[in-house]
Amino acid sequence: MAFEKLIGQEDVKRRLSAAVESEMLSHAYIFSGPDGIGKMTFALEFAGLAMCGAPVNGRKCGRCRACQLGESGNNVDLRIISPEEKKTQIGVEAVRTQICDEVFKAPVFSRKKVFIVDRADKMNESAQNALLKTFEEPPAYTLIILLCDSVLPLLETVKSRAVGIEFRRNTDSEIIQKYRELRDESARSGSVLPEIDTSLLCAYADGLMGRVGELCADGGELIRARIELVEKLSDLYAGKNGAKAAISSIIDVRNKNYDFAFFSMMSFTRDAMLIARFGSKTEIMNPDLKEQLSAMARDTGYYRLKNALTEIDTCYRNLARNAMPELATDNMLIRIAG
Ligand SMILES: [Zn+2]
Known part of the structure; x- marks a missing residue:
């Protein structure tokens, strides 16, 4: 079967394989599901199959x-369209020049000419209407795959002319399988990924394969930074100088790679709260850090930890739509410092 190298999404695999095998491909598909669930990975594999x-x-x-x-990522018959840097929308001009005009140029090397629209839910209404014209009478060699978090922003007329494929969150065992695969891959290239507890891995991944990839990127830099983060957070709660600046640089909101750092700070604080309330035998999410977290519990106390958890959580939830995320993060760190 096709897609055998990809983990999970069995229903998606079955439907797409059946379409390819029967040579009954629709000219348009909509892949929907949360960010990081693997839509692009499947779209690229599907495109490869259709182009072969x-x-x-x-x-x-x-x-x-x-x-x-x-294989080398150089097939001109595959086009990927996404919102331009710093733009939140895909406008009508982008759809016209990158799809509507291009669609009439036959594929050069492949059986199909494939267009993948990443974040297709960011197409504004006129962009969608432009695309609709292509949907109505596309040349037979056309395959358009729209990727989106949610199909809600898409016009009914667009949805009704495409095959909808819904992606579901992966199971914990699929998440662990993915982590092992990446760890083996990394070992084959001579580097060792740091160990991560499977319950912590699954809690962070929350069914999203992309999050496993994120943790394993750059030799597992995020997992390594976690150890430094717990030390600096203890320092911050204890009111030590320099802790705030150190945490700011680990969180790194500027590069938008802050999810794991926030997740870690919340899980450390929650674990310390549990220890403060129920003693050191209580079950926690970061058992490998029990010693540090017990000290954090003793030195900071339940109520301060509880307030800190609320502050971190609120800051995190508002960060994506905050115009000045660094300032918001700094203010939160000042509020929770000892
Ligand atoms: Zn081939």
């Missing part, structure tokens, strides 16, 4: 020009 000149039993042949170019 000689698929064998629903698998890419790996030898044709389309497959070889696809």
